[in-house]
Amino acid sequence: MTTSSFYSRFERHSHGEGLKGHATHYCPGCGHGLAHKYLAEAIDELGIQDRTVAVSPVGCSVFLYYYFDVGNTQAAHGRAPAVAIGHKLANPESIVVSYQGDGDLASIGLAEIVSTAQLGIPISVVFVNNAIYGMTGGQMAPTTLMGQRTATSPDGRSAFMGQPTKMAELISGLDGPVYVERVALFNAKQRNRAKKAIRKALQIQVEGRGFAFVEVLAECPTHLKATPEEAEKWVEEQMLPVFPLGVKKDEVREPWWPTHRPTYDRETVLKTIGGGEEHAPRACKGFPSHVARHDISLKLAGSGGDGAQTAAMLIVRAGINEGFDATHIPAYGPESRGGTSYADVHVADTEVLSPASPKPNVLIAFNAPSLVKFGPDVLPGGTIIYDSSVIHELQPFRAGVKVVGVPMAEIAVGLGKAMVKNIVALGALQAVTEIFPKETFLTAIRQALKDKCALIPLNEEAFAWGIKAVQQVEVA
């Protein structure tokens, strides 16, 4: 049949001038031409020319896009399967073919082909294995046979260079692919099989069944330094014993590939990102400049499960609800994995400048090491709130620092949930500093728990207990 999936003129081939407008760049007798032809015929027969995207590799077939009248993308060496996945996911209805040679697929692109095959997303891979690097001039390929002489194995491939890689077997050993076959081109019967296999690999994709892989044993007469006829014979006699032909995997898999497109619906997007129009009520009468004039610096420090980060987030949320600027930055790194957890928080009337809190106005310490570490940094006139259920000894702090102990852990355990000790701490923070009104904290807590409403009463109670504990301490 005459194929329409080839360009009528190869205008990309040397600007389509002269013979190049209708002839390939391949050497006489090269197997690539046949693989191209069967691919083009399959595209025609399946009527998918207008859906097809072909990904050209690096290697002799780098100029695949000279010939195929389909959407074309030329990929970096070895990356064609990843590029193909990008295309397939961009437009799930497109039919994407990754065409690769042995250097591209079996050497530099091993990670890409193996991971893409395992992904199982329906794309079709045509892998042309001619046991040699063609484009760069006849060097050893991962599929070069033992003893085969190439430019980089001048004395023949030896054990030192590893064994030829059997890609069809390797790929068929994965769970992702649905169909894997190795075919050849050296006689009419094999060519017929090759044609059918390529067609089947596309058909499977059209039906949305999965990843299909066809390895084509091909002739590179040029670097075999042979006539095309001799090259055919070489493939049959030398390659076949190493690369046995046949279907390696042909799994029954129901069509599963979804072809829906993403949504850009405004309401869905807003709901997804958590945007809301309702404004949180404001309770502050102005910036709490009694804590610090324009920018309040807080540090919350404890160990992993103390909830310092959550409490920090709630302070930030409260500040922002009140129309201030606020930031939170967790200390992370190996130290956070070592069990410590520090959070630096700032609340500023207009803009937080330095988000770190090396010299805080307020320190909340959940354990003794944190108090020892950061207590001395608290600024004069500042406040330290510590968990008196675990901290029993105090070191001296700067003059004018207010120090309040609240049995956070004890209270939380008494409430039946040790986890809420950070909320007890927030209650204490409110009572000691009056940084924000109670209502401001409670709103922030309710917002944070809007998907876990059942937890709200417990947290409200913990918050109230924090306040009460401070009052008791102050009375005492």
Added chain:
Amino acid sequence: MPATKERPKPFVLPEFCKGCGRCISACPKHCISEGTEINPRTGLVPVVLNLEHCNGCGLCIDACPEPYGLRETPVDQDYELLDPEKLFGSRMTDAPEPVDHPDEAVPLAQMEPLVLKGNYASAVGALLAGCRHFFGYPITPSTEGAELMAKLLPKLDGVFLQAVSEVAAVNMMYGCGGAGMRCMTFTSSPGFSLMLEGISYMIGSEVPGVFVDVMRGGPGLGNIAPEQADIKLACRGLGHGNTHAIVLVPSTPQEMLDLTMLAFDLAFKYRNPVVVLSDGYLGQMTGKVTLPAQMVKPGIPAWAVWGDREHRRNLMSSIYLSEPDLEAWNVHLNEKYEAMKVEQRADLFLCDDAEVVLVACNTPSRMAKGAVEALRAQGIKAGLFRPMTLFPFPIDSLKPVLSHARRLVVVEASNGQLEDEVKLALANAGVRDYPEIEHVRHFGGVLPQLEEIVVKVAAGEEVTV
């Protein structure tokens, strides 16, 4: 068998036969033989057909590697008189000329501000910019961005794909961006290094895509604390070849959102990758984020390799085999980089009368801003020049500031990579007359602190409080 007789016989135009002989052994009827005459146009020896015994089995055609080699004889046509153009068509393709399907701006009502981590804010910005495809590989301190995308994209019928490596991820972006879709990745310094190959291909093929690099300490594995040591990569080292991309530098969670959104617009405006250069501190920092007035519903650009009839003639490729072609292509790309100069952005804080001008971006610019306030309180006329684009460097807004600047102090978390950009921008703009550049630098995850900046600046001033 009448059917056999109807089967068309083969023919070949001698100049399109490479004389490989594969058809000879394929013919069971021995109709084809090696030629003896060299074709003067090709220098090859085409085969000779003698179709007396031909049964039209077509096996020779199946064996011919050339698309316009052996073909079925067209019915009703005297093929020998036909030239290839008439025979095969004179145009490259019958596919139509693609047209742009433009993006749509969808207005958003005013929302309550969100409280978001920088990395989250960037992800939200991407979603609002119409990005529905994410390809990446987890790397601290950028992972929250990827994690949020993994959570939210399926709700929008979008795609989150964790690739086998950054190398694969960037190439997925190459495919997806080449198909005209808005796609992105979050990465951090070591991952960004791995993506540079792909970025070079994207630039060479004019494929848009957004890279959020949340910079961490290096070289090598370094650590996961903030650094600004990828500035040279983003500005000067985007893979091999004459590459450039717009580099946006946020300094607040708000800007993580705003500049990520902007990045998508610029990526498509210029058909080029855009880098959002953030730092580990900013990625982790939570702050107030106000949503924009509109979001984007992207269309499909005319150039996309989308995989339909309309876009069939399109090609993504960075190959230009002939030197003049590749030079012309580079000239085109260079003109584009030049055109990007209008995208210069900077934030000037108290620069109008500043005698001491601090230059800083990302998180260090926040400390620098605080330092400026503290210095002003001491009576020192300090100001902050904060680039929001590093490529193009906002030299146009720096130049006027220099007229009254006695001192220029670059504050950064790298070994002078920002300072190099400043110097290069000054040199390229022909500015010779500027104060000797001083600096406050830290590395390895340590950030310049407000107080040391103040001390550094004040030390050179006669302060009268």
